[in-house]
Amino acid sequence: MSVFFGLKQKKLNEFNLNSEAKLKIAIENYELKTRESFIKSKEIAESLKSDGYKNEKLEDLIKKINESESELLGETKVETKELLDLTLQVNGFNGRHISVTDKVLFVYDENEKNIIKLDINGKSASIAAKKELLDGTKGIGAYDGRLFTLNDDGIYEISSERKKLIDADWGNSLIYLYSANIYMVDKDNNKIYRFSGNGKQFGDKSEWLAPGVEADFSKVIDMTIDGSIWIVTSSGKIIKYTNGNPNQILLGGIVKQIENPTAIYTNENLKYAYVLDSSEGRVIVLEKNGQFKIQYVAEEIKNAKDLVISEDEKKLILLTGPKLSYFELNN
Numbered sequence: 001m002s003v004f005f006g007l008k009q010k011k012l013n014e015f016n017l018n019s020e021a022k023l024k025i026a027i028e029n030y031e032l033k034t035r036e037s038f039i040k041s042k043e044i045a046e047s048l049k050s051d052g053y054k055n056e057k058l059e060d061l062i063k064k065i066n067e068s069e070s071e072l073l074g075e076t077k078v079e080t081k082e083l084l085d086l087t088l089q090v091n092g093f094n095g096r097h098i099s100v101t102d103k104v105l106f107v108y109d110e111n112e113k114n115i116i117k118l119d120i121n122g123k124s125a126s127i128a129a130k131k132e133l134l135d136g137t138k139g140i141g142a143y144d145g146r147l148f149t150l151n152d153d154g155i156y157e158i159s160s161e162r163k164k165l166i167d168a169d170w171g172n173s174l175i176y177l178y179s180a181n182i183y184m185v186d187k188d189n190n191k192i193y194r195f196s197g198n199g200k201q202f203g204d205k206s207e208w209l210a211p212g213v214e215a216d217f218s219k220v221i222d223m224t225i226d227g228s229i230w231i232v233t234s235s236g237k238i239i240k241y242t243n244g245n246p247n248q249i250l251l252g253g254i255v256k257q258i259e260n261p262t263a264i265y266t267n268e269n270l271k272y273a274y275v276l277d278s279s280e281g282r283v284i285v286l287e288k289n290g291q292f293k294i295q296y297v298a299e300e301i302k303n304a305k306d307l308v309i310s311e312d313e314k315k316l317i318l319l320t321g322p323k324l325s326y327f328e329l330n331n
Contacts, residue, residue: 015051015053016053019048019051019053019055020055022044022047022048023044023045023048023053023055023057023058023061025044026040026041026044026045026048026061027041027057027061029041029044030061030064030065033072035072035073035074035292038065038068038069038072038073039073041061041065042065042069045058045061045062045065046062049062073295074292074293074294074295075282075294075295075296075297076294076295076296076297076330077296077297077298078296078297078298078327078328079298079327080298080300080301080318080325080326080327081325081326081327082323082324082325083121083122083317083323083324083325083326084118084122084125084323084324085322085323086107086116086125086322086323086324087322087323088125089116089125089126089127090109090112090114090116090127092112092322093109093112093114093116093322094109094111094112094321094322095107095108095109095116095305095306095319095321095322095324096108096109096110096111096305096306096319096321097110097139097140097305097306097319098306098307098308098317098319099140099141099142099147100120100142100308101142101143101144101145101146101177102144102145103119103120103311104117104118104119104120104142104145105117105118105119105120105308105317105324106128106140106142106147107319107324108137108139108140110137110138112131113130113131113134113135113137114127114129114130114131114134115127115128115129115134115140115147115158116128117147118324120308120310120311120317122324128147128158129147129158129162133158133161133162134149134158135151136151136152136153137149137150137151138150138151138152138173139173139174139175141175141176141177141182142177143177143178143180144180144199146159147159148165148175148177148182149162150173150174150175150184151168152168153167153168154166154167154168155168155175155182155195155202165201165202166182166195166202166205169205170184170186170188170189170191170193170205171186171187171188171189172186172187172188173185173186173187173188174187174220174222174223176223176224176225176229178225180197180198180199181194181195181196181197181202182194182195182197182202183195183208183223183225183229184205185217185220185223185229185231186217187217187218187220188218190214190215190216190217190218191207191209191217192207192208192209192215192217192229192241192244193205193206193207193208194206194208208229208244209241209244210243210244210245213244213245213246215246217231219233219234219235219237220232220233221233221234221261221262221263222261222262222263222264223264224264224265224266224267224273225267226266226267226268226270226273226288227242227268228240228241228242229241230264230266230273231264232261232263232264232275233261234260234261235259236257236258236259236260236261238251238258238261238264238275238286238290240288240290249286249290250290251284251286251290251292254284254292254295256280258275258277258284259279260277260279261275261276261277262276262277262278262279262304262305262306263275263276263305263306263307264276265307265308265309266288266309267309269311270309270311270313271288271313272285272286272287272288272293272313272331273285273286273288274286274307274309274316276301276304276306276307276318278301278302278303278304278305279302280297281297281298281299281300281301281302282295282296282297282301283295283296283301283307283316285331293331294331296316296327296329298327300318300320300325301318303320303321304318304319304320305319305320305321306318306319307319309329313329313331314328314329315327315328315329316328316329
Protein backbone atom coordinates (compact mmCIF):
# COMPACT_ATOMS: atom_id res chain seq x y z
CA MET A 1 0.00 0.00 0.00
CA SER A 2 2.80 2.40 0.89
CA VAL A 3 4.48 1.68 -2.47
CA PHE A 4 1.18 2.33 -4.30
CA PHE A 5 0.57 5.66 -2.56
CA GLY A 6 4.20 6.60 -3.00
CA LEU A 7 3.96 6.13 -6.76
CA LYS A 8 0.69 8.06 -6.85
CA GLN A 9 2.24 10.96 -4.95
CA LYS A 10 5.26 10.93 -7.25
CA LYS A 11 3.02 11.20 -10.34
CA LEU A 12 1.06 14.01 -8.71
CA ASN A 13 4.26 15.90 -7.94
CA GLU A 14 5.48 15.45 -11.52
CA PHE A 15 2.09 16.62 -12.85
CA ASN A 16 2.19 19.74 -10.67
CA LEU A 17 5.79 20.54 -11.62
CA ASN A 18 5.07 20.15 -15.34
CA SER A 19 1.86 22.15 -15.04
CA GLU A 20 3.60 24.91 -13.11
CA ALA A 21 6.24 25.19 -15.84
CA LYS A 22 3.53 25.38 -18.53
CA LEU A 23 1.64 28.00 -16.52
CA LYS A 24 4.77 30.12 -16.33
CA ILE A 25 5.07 30.00 -20.12
CA ALA A 26 1.37 30.88 -20.50
CA ILE A 27 1.73 33.91 -18.22
CA GLU A 28 4.85 35.09 -20.07
CA ASN A 29 3.05 34.81 -23.40
CA TYR A 30 0.01 36.69 -22.10
CA GLU A 31 2.19 39.54 -20.88
CA LEU A 32 3.75 39.96 -24.35
CA LYS A 33 0.35 41.27 -25.52
CA THR A 34 0.69 40.18 -29.15
CA ARG A 35 -2.04 38.26 -30.98
CA GLU A 36 0.17 35.21 -31.52
CA SER A 37 1.43 35.10 -27.93
CA PHE A 38 -2.12 35.59 -26.62
CA ILE A 39 -3.35 32.63 -28.68
CA LYS A 40 -0.54 30.47 -27.28
CA SER A 41 -1.29 31.61 -23.73
CA LYS A 42 -4.96 30.81 -24.13
CA GLU A 43 -4.27 27.37 -25.59
CA ILE A 44 -1.94 26.46 -22.69
CA ALA A 45 -4.33 27.80 -20.04
CA GLU A 46 -7.30 25.91 -21.47
CA SER A 47 -5.22 22.72 -21.69
CA LEU A 48 -4.13 23.04 -18.05
CA LYS A 49 -7.70 23.58 -16.90
CA SER A 50 -8.88 20.62 -18.99
CA ASP A 51 -6.18 18.43 -17.39
CA GLY A 52 -7.54 19.28 -13.94
CA TYR A 53 -4.69 21.49 -12.76
CA LYS A 54 -5.85 23.78 -9.96
CA ASN A 55 -3.94 26.94 -9.17
CA GLU A 56 -4.96 30.48 -8.22
CA LYS A 57 -2.55 31.93 -10.78
CA LEU A 58 -4.20 29.83 -13.50
CA GLU A 59 -7.67 31.03 -12.51
CA ASP A 60 -6.42 34.62 -12.52
CA LEU A 61 -4.86 34.15 -15.97
CA ILE A 62 -8.05 32.66 -17.44
CA LYS A 63 -10.02 35.61 -16.04
CA LYS A 64 -7.62 38.09 -17.68
CA ILE A 65 -7.77 36.17 -20.96
CA ASN A 66 -11.58 36.30 -21.01
CA GLU A 67 -11.62 40.01 -20.23
CA SER A 68 -9.09 41.03 -22.88
CA GLU A 69 -9.82 38.48 -25.61
CA SER A 70 -11.84 40.73 -27.91
CA GLU A 71 -9.29 43.53 -27.85
CA LEU A 72 -6.19 41.39 -28.29
CA LEU A 73 -7.68 39.14 -30.96
CA GLY A 74 -8.97 41.97 -33.10
CA GLU A 75 -12.61 41.02 -32.61
CA THR A 76 -15.32 43.65 -32.84
CA LYS A 77 -18.94 43.10 -31.94
CA VAL A 78 -21.24 45.00 -34.28
CA GLU A 79 -24.90 45.87 -34.49
CA THR A 80 -26.50 45.31 -37.88
CA LYS A 81 -29.08 47.67 -39.33
CA GLU A 82 -31.70 46.97 -41.97
CA LEU A 83 -30.88 48.28 -45.44
CA LEU A 84 -33.91 46.92 -47.34
CA ASP A 85 -36.72 44.43 -46.87
CA LEU A 86 -36.64 42.58 -50.21
CA THR A 87 -40.08 41.07 -49.65
CA LEU A 88 -41.53 44.53 -50.33
CA GLN A 89 -40.56 43.95 -53.97
CA VAL A 90 -41.42 40.25 -54.22
CA ASN A 91 -43.61 38.54 -51.65
CA GLY A 92 -41.76 35.65 -50.04
CA PHE A 93 -38.42 36.63 -51.60
CA ASN A 94 -35.49 34.65 -50.16
CA GLY A 95 -32.20 35.77 -51.68
CA ARG A 96 -29.16 33.51 -51.83
CA HIS A 97 -26.56 35.43 -53.87
CA ILE A 98 -25.51 39.03 -54.55
CA SER A 99 -23.70 40.23 -57.65
CA VAL A 100 -22.47 43.83 -57.73
CA THR A 101 -21.48 46.16 -60.59
CA ASP A 102 -20.99 49.94 -60.59
CA LYS A 103 -22.67 50.33 -57.16
CA VAL A 104 -25.67 48.33 -58.40
CA LEU A 105 -26.67 45.12 -56.63
CA PHE A 106 -28.47 42.17 -58.20
CA VAL A 107 -29.94 39.82 -55.58
CA TYR A 108 -30.95 36.34 -56.72
CA ASP A 109 -33.59 34.06 -55.19
CA GLU A 110 -32.54 30.70 -56.64
CA ASN A 111 -35.60 28.81 -55.37
CA GLU A 112 -38.33 31.05 -56.78
CA LYS A 113 -36.18 32.38 -59.66
CA ASN A 114 -36.48 36.12 -59.07
CA ILE A 115 -33.81 38.84 -59.22
CA ILE A 116 -34.11 42.23 -57.52
CA LYS A 117 -31.99 45.19 -58.64
CA LEU A 118 -31.09 48.11 -56.35
CA ASP A 119 -28.32 50.60 -55.71
CA ILE A 120 -25.77 49.90 -52.99
CA ASN A 121 -27.49 52.38 -50.64
CA GLY A 122 -30.71 50.35 -50.70
CA LYS A 123 -32.60 52.75 -52.95
CA SER A 124 -34.27 52.48 -56.37
CA ALA A 125 -35.19 48.82 -55.91
CA SER A 126 -37.01 47.05 -58.73
CA ILE A 127 -37.57 43.58 -60.15
CA ALA A 128 -34.82 42.87 -62.67
CA ALA A 129 -36.04 39.45 -63.83
CA LYS A 130 -38.79 36.98 -63.05
CA LYS A 131 -39.14 33.24 -63.40
CA GLU A 132 -39.98 33.24 -67.11
CA LEU A 133 -36.52 34.67 -67.89
CA LEU A 134 -34.66 32.56 -65.34
CA ASP A 135 -35.70 29.00 -66.06
CA GLY A 136 -32.67 26.74 -65.62
CA THR A 137 -30.54 29.46 -63.98
CA LYS A 138 -27.80 28.14 -61.67
CA GLY A 139 -26.03 31.40 -60.86
CA ILE A 140 -25.69 35.06 -61.80
CA GLY A 141 -22.99 37.60 -62.61
CA ALA A 142 -22.92 41.29 -63.40
CA TYR A 143 -20.67 43.74 -65.21
CA ASP A 144 -21.03 47.35 -66.38
CA GLY A 145 -24.65 47.44 -65.22
CA ARG A 146 -25.51 44.29 -67.21
CA LEU A 147 -26.92 41.06 -65.78
CA PHE A 148 -25.80 37.58 -66.86
CA THR A 149 -26.94 34.12 -65.85
CA LEU A 150 -25.28 30.72 -65.85
CA ASN A 151 -27.83 28.16 -67.01
CA ASP A 152 -27.96 24.43 -67.65
CA ASP A 153 -27.47 25.00 -71.38
CA GLY A 154 -25.18 28.04 -71.43
CA ILE A 155 -24.67 31.68 -70.45
CA TYR A 156 -27.34 34.32 -71.08
CA GLU A 157 -27.63 38.08 -70.81
CA ILE A 158 -30.87 39.22 -69.17
CA SER A 159 -32.65 42.49 -69.92
CA SER A 160 -36.29 42.77 -71.00
CA GLU A 161 -35.63 39.41 -72.64
CA ARG A 162 -32.89 36.82 -72.38
CA LYS A 163 -30.23 36.43 -75.02
CA LYS A 164 -28.05 33.36 -75.22
CA LEU A 165 -24.36 34.21 -75.50
CA ILE A 166 -22.49 30.92 -75.06
CA ASP A 167 -23.50 27.26 -75.41
CA ALA A 168 -22.61 25.03 -72.46
CA ASP A 169 -19.78 22.52 -72.76
CA TRP A 170 -18.69 22.40 -69.11
CA GLY A 171 -19.65 20.70 -65.87
CA ASN A 172 -21.07 22.09 -62.62
CA SER A 173 -19.61 25.60 -62.48
CA LEU A 174 -19.49 29.09 -60.96
CA ILE A 175 -19.10 32.31 -63.00
CA TYR A 176 -17.78 35.78 -62.22
CA LEU A 177 -17.47 38.77 -64.54
CA TYR A 178 -14.39 40.94 -64.36
CA SER A 179 -12.87 43.50 -66.75
CA ALA A 180 -15.40 42.64 -69.50
CA ASN A 181 -14.45 38.94 -69.32
CA ILE A 182 -16.36 35.94 -67.98
CA TYR A 183 -14.39 33.65 -65.67
CA MET A 184 -15.66 30.18 -64.85
CA VAL A 185 -14.59 27.63 -62.25
CA ASP A 186 -15.58 24.19 -63.58
CA LYS A 187 -15.93 22.09 -60.44
CA ASP A 188 -16.44 18.82 -62.28
CA ASN A 189 -13.41 19.12 -64.56
CA ASN A 190 -11.12 21.09 -62.19
CA LYS A 191 -10.59 23.88 -64.71
CA ILE A 192 -10.78 27.66 -64.80
CA TYR A 193 -11.92 29.12 -68.12
CA ARG A 194 -11.93 32.66 -69.44
CA PHE A 195 -14.29 33.97 -72.10
CA SER A 196 -12.60 37.13 -73.33
CA GLY A 197 -14.97 40.03 -73.95
CA ASN A 198 -14.80 43.40 -75.66
CA GLY A 199 -17.81 44.95 -73.92
CA LYS A 200 -20.26 43.71 -76.52
CA GLN A 201 -19.62 40.02 -77.11
CA PHE A 202 -17.52 37.14 -75.79
CA GLY A 203 -15.11 34.79 -77.51
CA ASP A 204 -14.60 31.06 -77.09
CA LYS A 205 -13.42 29.74 -73.75
CA SER A 206 -9.71 29.34 -73.06
CA GLU A 207 -8.02 27.61 -70.15
CA TRP A 208 -6.81 30.15 -67.62
CA LEU A 209 -4.70 28.04 -65.26
CA ALA A 210 -0.98 28.06 -65.98
CA PRO A 211 0.42 25.01 -67.79
CA GLY A 212 1.06 22.10 -65.44
CA VAL A 213 -1.12 23.46 -62.61
CA GLU A 214 -3.39 20.78 -61.17
CA ALA A 215 -6.31 21.65 -58.93
CA ASP A 216 -9.28 20.14 -57.11
CA PHE A 217 -12.29 22.43 -57.39
CA SER A 218 -14.88 19.86 -56.27
CA LYS A 219 -15.48 21.65 -52.94
CA VAL A 220 -15.46 25.24 -54.21
CA ILE A 221 -18.46 27.20 -52.92
CA ASP A 222 -17.67 30.78 -53.95
CA MET A 223 -15.25 32.92 -55.94
CA THR A 224 -14.32 36.58 -56.29
CA ILE A 225 -11.82 38.51 -58.44
CA ASP A 226 -9.56 41.50 -57.86
CA GLY A 227 -7.19 40.77 -60.72
CA SER A 228 -6.36 37.49 -59.01
CA ILE A 229 -9.05 34.82 -58.66
CA TRP A 230 -9.91 33.96 -55.05
CA ILE A 231 -11.78 30.74 -54.31
CA VAL A 232 -13.06 29.35 -51.02
CA THR A 233 -14.00 25.72 -50.38
CA SER A 234 -16.57 24.14 -48.10
CA SER A 235 -13.73 22.92 -45.85
CA GLY A 236 -12.40 26.45 -45.28
CA LYS A 237 -9.45 26.42 -47.69
CA ILE A 238 -8.81 29.74 -49.44
CA ILE A 239 -6.65 29.81 -52.57
CA LYS A 240 -5.63 32.90 -54.53
CA TYR A 241 -4.73 32.31 -58.18
CA THR A 242 -2.54 34.97 -59.80
CA ASN A 243 -1.66 34.68 -63.49
CA GLY A 244 -2.98 31.13 -63.38
CA ASN A 245 -0.76 30.04 -60.49
CA PRO A 246 -2.04 29.08 -57.03
CA ASN A 247 -1.09 30.59 -53.69
CA GLN A 248 -2.84 29.02 -50.71
CA ILE A 249 -3.83 31.56 -48.07
CA LEU A 250 -2.64 30.28 -44.68
CA LEU A 251 -4.67 32.71 -42.51
CA GLY A 252 -1.85 33.74 -40.20
CA GLY A 253 -2.90 35.06 -36.78
CA ILE A 254 -6.50 33.87 -36.86
CA VAL A 255 -7.80 32.44 -33.58
CA LYS A 256 -10.34 29.91 -34.76
CA GLN A 257 -9.73 28.41 -38.18
CA ILE A 258 -12.50 28.67 -40.77
CA GLU A 259 -14.18 25.29 -41.08
CA ASN A 260 -17.45 26.00 -42.86
CA PRO A 261 -17.33 29.32 -44.77
CA THR A 262 -20.27 30.80 -46.64
CA ALA A 263 -18.87 33.35 -49.10
CA ILE A 264 -15.86 35.50 -50.01
CA TYR A 265 -15.64 39.02 -51.47
CA THR A 266 -13.06 41.53 -52.61
CA ASN A 267 -12.29 43.61 -55.71
CA GLU A 268 -9.40 45.58 -57.17
CA ASN A 269 -10.38 48.75 -55.28
CA LEU A 270 -10.55 47.16 -51.84
CA LYS A 271 -7.59 46.84 -49.50
CA TYR A 272 -8.85 43.65 -47.85
CA ALA A 273 -10.60 40.36 -48.58
CA TYR A 274 -13.71 39.46 -46.57
CA VAL A 275 -14.79 35.93 -45.66
CA LEU A 276 -18.30 35.24 -44.40
CA ASP A 277 -18.43 32.49 -41.77
CA SER A 278 -22.14 32.28 -40.95
CA SER A 279 -21.81 29.18 -38.78
CA GLU A 280 -19.66 31.17 -36.33
CA GLY A 281 -21.56 34.45 -36.76
CA ARG A 282 -18.50 36.34 -38.01
CA VAL A 283 -16.91 38.09 -40.97
CA ILE A 284 -13.12 37.68 -41.16
CA VAL A 285 -11.08 40.48 -42.71
CA LEU A 286 -7.80 39.45 -44.32
CA GLU A 287 -4.83 41.34 -45.68
CA LYS A 288 -4.40 40.29 -49.28
CA ASN A 289 -1.35 38.26 -48.27
CA GLY A 290 -3.67 36.21 -46.03
CA GLN A 291 -2.71 37.82 -42.72
CA PHE A 292 -5.61 38.14 -40.32
CA LYS A 293 -6.66 41.76 -39.75
CA ILE A 294 -9.87 41.75 -37.71
CA GLN A 295 -13.14 39.87 -37.38
CA TYR A 296 -16.64 41.22 -36.88
CA VAL A 297 -19.15 39.22 -34.86
CA ALA A 298 -22.93 39.54 -34.53
CA GLU A 299 -25.84 37.20 -34.01
CA GLU A 300 -27.44 38.40 -37.26
CA ILE A 301 -24.40 37.25 -39.24
CA LYS A 302 -25.46 33.65 -38.50
CA ASN A 303 -28.37 34.19 -40.93
CA ALA A 304 -26.25 35.66 -43.74
CA LYS A 305 -26.02 33.99 -47.16
CA ASP A 306 -23.71 36.42 -48.99
CA LEU A 307 -21.91 39.75 -48.59
CA VAL A 308 -20.49 42.73 -50.50
CA ILE A 309 -18.49 45.77 -49.42
CA SER A 310 -19.05 49.42 -50.35
CA GLU A 311 -16.33 50.91 -52.54
CA ASP A 312 -15.15 53.29 -49.79
CA GLU A 313 -14.79 50.21 -47.55
CA LYS A 314 -16.90 51.77 -44.81
CA LYS A 315 -19.99 49.57 -45.01
CA LEU A 316 -20.44 45.80 -45.17
CA ILE A 317 -23.75 44.60 -46.64
CA LEU A 318 -25.17 41.21 -45.69
CA LEU A 319 -27.85 39.24 -47.50
CA THR A 320 -29.92 37.37 -44.93
CA GLY A 321 -32.48 35.90 -47.34
CA PRO A 322 -35.52 38.17 -47.24
CA LYS A 323 -33.52 41.25 -46.20
CA LEU A 324 -30.34 43.21 -46.77
CA SER A 325 -28.66 44.52 -43.64
CA TYR A 326 -25.39 46.31 -43.00
CA PHE A 327 -22.90 47.43 -40.39
CA GLU A 328 -20.14 50.03 -40.36
CA LEU A 329 -16.53 48.90 -40.83
CA ASN A 330 -13.67 50.25 -38.74
CA ASN A 331 -10.77 48.20 -40.11
